[in-house]
Amino acid sequence: MSSSQYTLYELVAHADDRESQSTHSFFVLRTKLDLALLGLKYTRVPLAFGDIEGTLGAGVTLPTLATGTGRVVDSFSIAEYLEGQHATGGKYLFGPGGSRLARFIQSWADGALLPAMMPLLAPLFVAHNDAASRAYFVTRIWPADEVERMSAELRDAERVRENAAAVRKVLRVLEVYLAHSSGRFILGDTPTHADSIVGGYYFASQVNPALNALVWDHAELPRVARWVKDFKEASGFEVAYPPPPAGVVADV
C-alpha cells in the first residue's frame, strides 16, 4: 500500500497563502499528529471556514480524510480508520484497550481543557482570521460576545495569569495520571491517539507563545513538561504561526 494515498482537508486561518499556514484546529492537529506517529504521508488541502461547504458539502467538518475509496470525517473516526489500516506491533494509535482510554481523554480534553484554553487562544485565532473566517467563527463556532469578553481578558495581564492557572488546574489531572502510570506517554512507551489529543492542544496553543512558560513548561506540572518534550520528539511535528499581533496579548 502506497504511503501517500491520503488527502487531508484541514483548516487554515485565512484564505490567502493557504499552503504556507499551519492549521490551528485542535481536531485537525490530532489527525496530523496521528499521521506523523504512523509515518504516513498525505496531500494537504488547506481550507478556510468559508471554503468547507463548497468543497466538501454542508455539515462536513475538518479534519476530513479522503482515502482513495471514500471519505472519513471526525478525528476519532479517522484514528480508528488509520488504526485498522496501519497499526503494527510497534506503531499504533490505540493498541489493545487503548480506544476506551482515548475516548476518556477526548471527553476530558474537549470538556475541560478546551473551555479553559479558549480565553487564551480564541482572540488570537480571530486576530489571524480574514474577515470572512472571523464572521464564520463568531456566528457558527463561538458566540461573538464571548469572544469579545475573552479578547478583553487577554489584554489584562492579571486575567491572563488567572486563566493560565485555570488551565494548569485542568492539566493537573494529566500530571497525576502520568505520576501513576509507567512509560513516557499516556499509554506506556508508544505514543498513541490519546497523546495526539492532548498534543493538538499543545501545538494549537503555540499561537500564544506565552503559554509555554505559563502552562506547558511550568514548575507545577513537571511530568506534563516532560511529556511535551517527549511527544514533540516522538512526533517530529512542528507548527509555525505568525507572532501575536501587537496589543492582542498582555505582557505577562
Ligand SMILES: N[C@@H](CCC(=O)N[C@@H](CS)C(=O)NCC(=O)O)C(=O)O
Ligand atoms: N468532533 C470533530 C470536530 C471537528 C470540528 O468541529 N472541526 C471544525 C474546525 S476546528 C469545523 O470543521 N468546523 C466547521 C463548522 O462547524 O461549520 C472532530 O474531532 O473531528
